[in-house]
Amino acid sequence: MTEIYPHKIESKDVNLYYGNFHALKGISLSVEKNTVCALIGPSGCGKSTFLRLFNRMNDLIDDIKIEGECLIDGKNIYSKEVKIDELRKRVGMVFQKPNPFPKSIFENVAYGLRVNGISHKTLIEERVERSLKQAALWDEVKDKLKKSAMQLSGGQQQRLCIARALAIEPSVVLMDEPASALDPISTSKIEELIYELKSQYTIIIVTHNMQQAGRVSDSTAFFYMGELIEYDLTKKLFTNPSDTRTQDYITGRFG
Amino acid sequence: MDIPIAKLYRDWNSFSILGFIMYKGIGVISWEFISEMPKDGMTKGGIYPAIIGTFCLIGGSILFAFPIGVMSAIYINEYTKHGYFRSFIQLMTSNLAGIPSIVFGLFGMSLFVNQLGFGDSILAGSLTLGLLVLPIVIRTTEEALKAVDDNFRQASLALGATKLQTIQRVTLPIALPNILTGLILSIGRVSGETAPILFTVAAYFLPKLPSSIFDQVMALPYHLYVISTSGTNINDSRAMAYGTALVLILIVLILNLTASAVRRYLSKKNNIN
Ligand SMILES: Nc1ncnc2c1ncn2[C@@H]1O[C@H](COP(=O)(O)OP(=O)(O)O)[C@@H](O)[C@H]1O
Ligand SMILES: [Mg+2]
DSSP: OOOOSSOSEEEEEEEEEETTEEEEEEEEEEEOTTOEEEEEOSTTSSHHHHHTTTTTGGGGSSSEEEEEEEEETTEETTSTTOOHHHHHHHEEEEOSSOOOOSSBHHHHHHHHHHHTTOOOHHHHHHHHHHHHHHTTOHHHHTTOTTSBGGGSOHHHHHHHHHHHHHHTOOSEEEEESTTTTSOHHHHHHHHHHHHHHTTTOEEEEEOSOHHHHHHHOSEEEEEETTEEEEEEEHHHHHHSOSSHHHHHHHTTSOO | OOOHHHHHHHHHHHHHHHHHHHHHHTTTOOHHHHHSOEETTTTEEOOHHHHHHHHHHHHHHHHHHHHHHHHHHHIIIIISOTTHHHHHHHHHHHHHHHSOHHHHHHHHIIIIIIISOOOSSHHHHHHHHHHHHHHHHHHHHHHHHHTSOHHHHHHHHHTTOOHHHHIIIIIHHHHHHHHHHHHHHHHHHHHHOOHHHHTTTBOSSOOSOOOSTTSOBOOHHHHHHIIIIISSOTTTTHHHHHHHHHHHHHHHHHHHHHHHHHHHHHHHHHTOO
C-alpha cells in the first residue's frame, strides 16, 4: 500500500509468547491516521492478541513475553517512560462481549472521565451527551440516563461501550469483534458508526466477517497461525490477493 | 450431595429445635426480661446486661475482622498471582478456620489478656472473636471477588483506571452483596460462641453496663451456660435459660434478616445476581 509517513500506529517485528507458545511471529504492520484497519483470519490465529498489544492489555496476563516495538505517533509504547494508564486513555477499546458496568447509563459513560480526575459537573454532562451522540445512542437513552445500563439491549449496550470509550477522547480505538454478539440491525448500526468515527479516530477492528471487513475498512491484514500473511488495501486484498492462503480464506475454503 | 431427605431432616431438625425453644421460652419473655438486671441469684429479673454485652462483642469483633478480612481477601485475589504463594495463604486460611474455638479462647487469653495487658475486657474478647471469624470473612470475600466477571475489570483498566480505582469503583461494589454474606455468617458465629469469650471477657455475674472497652461484660451464650449448669439454683433458673436462648436466637435471626435485606437491595441496585 501507499506509504505515507509518519504512521499513526505501527508494529515492528513483534513476537509474542504465552509461556512457550509462540502466538505472534514477527509481525510488522502500520496503519495510517484516520483509517480503519481490519484484522481477519481463522480463530486462534492471534488477531485479539495483536490488537491487545496497542493498549497493553496483554500485560495483564501472567507469563507473557513480548519482543519488538509497537509505536503510536512514532513513540514506542513499551518503553519505560510510558505509563500504562496514560496510554490507555489515548487508546480506547471495545470488547467482543458488551461489558457495561452495573451502573447507570450516565455513570458508564462518565466513568473514564471520573477516574481521570475530571469532576466538573457540566463538563462531564457535556462529554457524556456528546459521546452518546457520537455513538448514535443519545436519542434512545436521553430520557433514561439514570437507569441501569444492564436494562439496555445487547446492541445498545455495545454502543454504550463505544460511547464510554470515546468519552475520554482517545485518538485510537481498538475493537475486538464488536458486532459478533449482535443481531443484523445492531450490527449495521455499529458498522455505520465505525464509518462515521473514521474522520476523528484511527481504528483497528478484528472481525471474522469478511463482508464486514470489506464494508468498513480501508486496509485489511490476514493473519494465519500467528503470522501476518498479507496486508494490503482492503479492495486489493479482497479482489486480488497475492497469497494463496489469503485467497483460500476469503473464498471460504477454510476457517 | 443432593439428597432431599437429608435437607428435609436438617430443616425439620432446626425447626423443631426452634419450636421447642419458642415453646419453652416464650412465656419468660417480657419487657422486664430484656430490660432489667438479673436478680436473686439469676433466677429472676432480666438479661439486659448480657444482651448489651453480646452486642458489644458482635460490634467489636466485626469492627476488627471485617476491614482486615476484606483487605486480606482483596490482596489475595487481586494482587497475588496464581501459584504457590496464593495456595499457601489459602491453605493457612482454611487451617485457621478449622481450629477449635477453645484454642482461640486460650490464645486470646495469653496474648490479649495477659501479654498485651488488656485484662478481661471487651477489647480482648472482641479481638479473640475477631480472629475466630477472620477466616470466614476472608473466604467469603475471596469467593465474592472471584465471582466478579473479569470483563468488568478489563473494561475499567482499558479506560485508563488504575488497579486501585478498578477495585474501589468496580470490583468491590459488584462484590458487595456477596461480601455481606460473610458478614451475616460472622455475626451468627460471634453471637453464639462461648469458648473464646470464657477467658477473655465474659463475666459470671455483673449487673451493670460497661463504660469502656476495658470493662468486662456478661454475654448471652455464657450467661446461658452459667444459669443452666453452675447457677446457684439451676432448677429455678431453668425457665430463664430457655428465655435467654430464645433471645439469642431472635437476635441472630433479626440481624440476619436485616443483612439479607440490605444484600437484596444492593444486588437489585447493581441489577446483577
Ligand atoms: N491468555 C492466554 N494464555 C495462553 N494462550 C493464549 C492466551 N490467549 C490466547 N492464547 C492463544 O493464542 C492464540 C491466539 O489467540 P487469539 O489472539 O485470541 O486469537 P484470535 O483472536 O485470532 O481468535 C490461540 O492459540 C490461543 O489459544
Ligand atoms: Mg479473538
